[in-house]
Amino acid sequence: MQNLFYILSGLTIFAAIMVIISKHPIRSILFLVFTFFLISAHYVLLNAQFLALVNVVVYAGAIMVLFLFVVMFLNLNQDIERFKSWIPLSAAAISGACLFLVFFSAFRTSVLASHENTGGYQQGLVENLGEVLYRDYLFPMEICSILFLVAMIGVVLLGRKERVEPIKNLVP
Amino acid sequence: MDATLILHLILWPPLIGFLINGLFGNSIPKWAVSIIACLGPLTSFTGTVLAYKFLSGPAHDIPLYTWFIVEGSAKINFGFYIDHLAIIMLFVVTGVGSLIHAYSTGYMHDDKGYSRFMAYMNLFLFSMLLLVLGSNLVVLFAGWEGVGLCSFLLIGFWFENKEYNKAAAKAFIMNRIGDLGFLVAIFLIINKFGGIEFTSIHETLMEEGQLNDPQIALICLMLFLGVCGKSAQIPLFTWLPDAMAGPTPVSALIHAATMVTAGIYLIARMYFLFDYSPLSLNVIAITGCITALIAATIALKQNDIKKILAYSTVSQLGYMAVALGVGSYISAVFHLMTHAFFKALLFLGAGSVIHGLHGEQDISKMGGLKSKMKWTYAVMLIGTLAIVGCPPFAGFFSKDEILASVYSKNFWYFLVLAFASVFTAWYMFRLLFATFHGQFRGSEVKFEKVHESSYSMVIPLIVLALFSMFGGFAGLPELTGGEHNLYKFLVQTIAQTRFKVSHLFEYSLWGITIVALISIAYLTYRKYATSSKVVFESGNSLVSKIILNKFYLDELYLILFVNPLKKTGSWIINQFEYGVIDRLIRIPDTLIESSSIALKNLQSGKLSWYLLSTAVSILLIVLVFIYR
Amino acid sequence: MNTIPELIRTVPLQHYLVLSTCLFFIGMIGVLVRRNIIIVFMCIEIMLNAVNLLMVSVSAYRGEASGQIMVLFIMAVAAAEVSVGLAIIVMMYKNLKTTNIDLFNQLKG
Structure with a gap:
């Protein structure tokens, strides 16, 4: 069973790296979908079955379809990346790597206080989650619905066609 | 009646008029501006009459509140002081002031800055009242500066003209x-x-x-320096002729009747101090003599009607200074009073002439106006007779008194003043005849357009003419058997013994005066009124050239003071300002500029750059937290 | 099903932490080096998912459901964000005819 985790982890990292190194946007998106599936698998291993499902539905299903749709819509399937200079790229890579090292070294030695108190597989089921959600997090959930409403209005406004003022006839 | 109440009645109405006209003058109709502007001085005048009638006793000290305290020595009140001298001055200021306000409503009516003009006039009157009524030198000084400010504002009233602005700045x-x-x-x-x-x-x-305490002498001389500035004595008199740039009512009110006499008033007010310093009195008398003579000489050759009157004012102020200098303060105040009447009259008459000629000021282009402007001619004639000292007009009594008192102290001063007096007669008759008699020297068309001024201008002239005729009777000399009422009134404030001259001298003085006047009048009449071709001075000979150019005093001041100052200033601006201060200032300037150029690149507007810098900053923050 | 919780006991939490850190920084490096704004946006999604994974793992090890609820909220916010962000990208593409972020240099005063 232990190996399952490591295999999954390797695949996840490989897929994520492929997302950022593949030149073709469509390929990136497909690798990203793959990454999300792998993360869902991790959720199953962590007894978060409901979240695994939601992850597949929301991320792999809805969000990635949106991405795909935009790429198709803008006709971006050809590569537009052009290297201008190595300096910003290397600076980006170096700073990212440095930050990674710092976090890595910080987490490597971290210890969780209580290791024993695992909740069992029922914990991630929708029954349990729903109880917690509607008992403790009712208000944030309602706020979430307002957030969606705002996002929806915003998207509609952004996507609206600019109204062009009709040019007035100069000759009376 | 309560003195405080009367004080408030006198002092504040002009200020209220100023505030209303100054703040809302443009939004209220012109007739309202006129009424508000004239109501202020009239109320003050009423208050003065009440003060004269109802205030008993020699003086009323009214400290309103403590203004400030000089640590360790003096407490300075915002206080007022009404005594007999103040009442005389109040009559002059509010009386002449009211008349000139009324005149201004006619004279300035079509000016676009009418409400501003009236507001300034009211402010001037308030400052003058502050000056006259102040119970200490600091309040007096506040009024002194206030009238100076108003003088500046009114000389430069037509501020579109650069020359006028220069004249205003010069006066200031x-x-x-x-x-x-x-x-x-x-x-x-x-x-x-x-x-x-x-x-x-x-x-x-x-x-x-x-007596002869050097400290007191220094104080007196310093005070007299102030007087020189305000009352246009040598060496500070050159601003007054230039001040004629202002509208004529201003010249009449400020630069003839009231403000320039503030210096005379100050010395009369502080007479007890000057009595302790004969040295400074001598300085005052000599300065007055020179001023009277020089100004009268310059006036002989001037052609601008207002300039002649301006130099005449300077000369008459010199008379007053001499009277003060010989310790005859009451005579000086007497002449101040009569001078206010007839000089205001002359200026307003000149203003009427200028108004009738649509802005012409040069007497060489006038002549024969007698038939067109009867009232103006009549009042100008009265004014001229008053100023030259023809009996029984106002100027005769006051001038005679000054001459007599000066004669009783020092013969040489008397001689100078007598000469100046002859000059006065000459230039005044010259002005009168050249303006009103003979033939008009301008074009026919222009002559047709000449008109008499409106009633609002003529009526004040007539009132002033009456005062110029009968004002002298306030101080009849001993010889006539009448009483010197002014002396009796003022001696309660200014304790001064009456001078004594022999009857023979008085008679001969009167006789010489009358003979001299008649002969001068005859000569000038022949020269300027009868001959068809009147010759005006062009300055051919050396002497007339010097006189025509006002003794080159302005040029002298330019060389002595103005140019060295300008040179010093430009040296400082080049060496110190540009060399030191600017360089010092440019150091932080360049630092900030270069650093801002460097920092400007941070905000390149590029999204990728922002992302990178966000990442780097997170890295730094995390590093700080971990390896703290 | 009962065997799955056993996995938690066999794999230490640190490994999950390292995994999510790796994912996070892969996403971050992607954000920094890629020039296509859509890829950048996708990399941001990877970063969000890395955080989600971290939350779920800690929640599982502590036996508490709150972490998973948080993940739920993050997903909700991410969905809103993606919809708005993609709308913005479409608008910018309409105006600038590009998705290269090096050419998006209007973001200054």
Whole structure:
């Protein structure tokens, strides 16, 4: 069973790296979908079955379809990346790597206080989650619905066609 | 009646008029502006009459509140002082002021800055009242500066004209020189007497004053420097002729009748101090003599009607200064009063002429106006007769008194003044005849357009003419058997013994005056009125050239003071300003500029750059937290 | 099903932490080096998912459901964000005819 985790982890990292190194946007998106599936698998291993499902539905299903749709819509399937200079790229890579090292070294030695108190597989089921959600997090959930409403209005406004003022006839 | 109430009645109405006209003048109709502007001085005049009628006793000290305290020595009140001298001055200021306000409503009516003009006039009147009524030198100084400011504003009233602005600045700067002396005198007085109230200075002097005390002499000379500036004595008199740039009512009110006499008033007010310093009295008398003579000489050759009157004013102020200098303060105040009447009359008459000729000021282009402007001619004639000292007009009595009192003290002063008097007669008759008699020297068309002024201008002229005719009867000389009422009134404030001259001298003085006047009138009439071709001075000979150019005094000041100052200033601006200060300032300037150029690149607007810098900053923050 | 919780006992939490850190920084490096704004946006999604994974793992090890609820909220916010962000990208593409972020240099005063 232990190996399952490591295999999954390797695949996840490989897929994520492929997302950022593949030149073709469509390929990136497909690798990203793959990454999300792998993360869902991790959720199953962590007894978060409901979240695994939601992850597949929301991320792999809805969000990635949106991405795909935009790429198709803008006709971006050809590569537009052009290297201008190595300096910003290397600076980006170096700073990212440095930050990674710092976090890595910080987490490597971290210890969780209580290791024993695992909740069992029922914990991630929708029954349990729903109880917690509607008992403790009712208000944030309602706020979430307002957030969606705002996002929806915003998207509609952004996507609206600019109204062009009709040019007035100069000759009376 | 309560003195405080009367004081409030006199002092504040012009200020209220100023505030209303100054703040809302453009939004209220013109007739309302006129009424508000004239109501202020009229109320003050009423208050003055009430004060004259109902205030008993020699003086009323009214300290309103403590203004400020000089640490360790003097408490300075915002206080007022009504005594007989103040009442006389109040009559002059509010009486002549009211008439000139009424005149202005006609004269300035079509000017676009009408409400502003009336507001300034009201402010001037308020400052003048502050000056006259102040119970100490500091309040007096506040009024002194206030009238200076109004003078500046009104000389430069037509500020579109650059020359007028220059004249205003000249008057202001000349007065600053004098005011510096005045301020120094105030500090010295606080230092010496520990108080600034007139009454307290007087008391201290009575107890411990010493004749010829050098400190007192210094104070007196410093005060006199202030007087030189304000009352246009040599060497600070050159601003007054230039001040004629202002509208004519301003010249009449400020630069003839009231403000320029403030210096005379100051010395009369502080007479007890000057009595302790014969040296400074001599300085005043000599300065007055020179001023009277020089100004009268310059006036002989001027062609601008207002300039002639301006130099005449300077000359008459010189007379007053001589009278003060020989210790005959009441004569000086007497002449101040009559001079206010007839000089205001002359200026307003000149204004009427200028108005009728649509802005012409040059007497060489006038002539024969008698038939067109009967009223103006009549009042100008009265004014001229008054100023030259023809009996029984106002000027005769006051001038005669000054001459007699000066003669009783010093013959040479008398001689100079007599000469100046002859000159006065000459240039005044010349002005009168050249303007009103003979033939008109302008074009026919222009002559057709000449018109008499409106009633609002003529009526004040007539009132002033009446005063010029009968004002002298306030001080009849001993010889006529009448009473010198003014002396009796003022001696309660100014304790001064009456001078004595022999009857023979008085008779001969009168006789010579009358003979001289008749002969001068005849000569000038022949020269300027009868001959068809009137010759005006062009300055061919050396003497007339010098006189025509006002003794080159302006040029002298330019060389002596203005140019060196300008050179010093430009040297400082080049060496110090640009060389030192600017360089010092540019150091932080360049630092900030270069650093901002460097920092500007941070905000490149590029999204990728922002992302990178966000990442780098997170890295730094995390590093700081971990390896703290 | 009962065997799955056993996995938690066999794999230490640190490994999950390292995994999510790796994912996070892969996403971050992607954000920094890629020039296509859509790829950048996708990399941001990877970063969000890395955080989600971290939350779920800690929640599982502590036996508490709150972490998973948080993940739920993050997903909700991410969905809103993606919809708005993609709308913005479409608008910018309409105006600038590009998705290269090096050419998006209007973001200054």
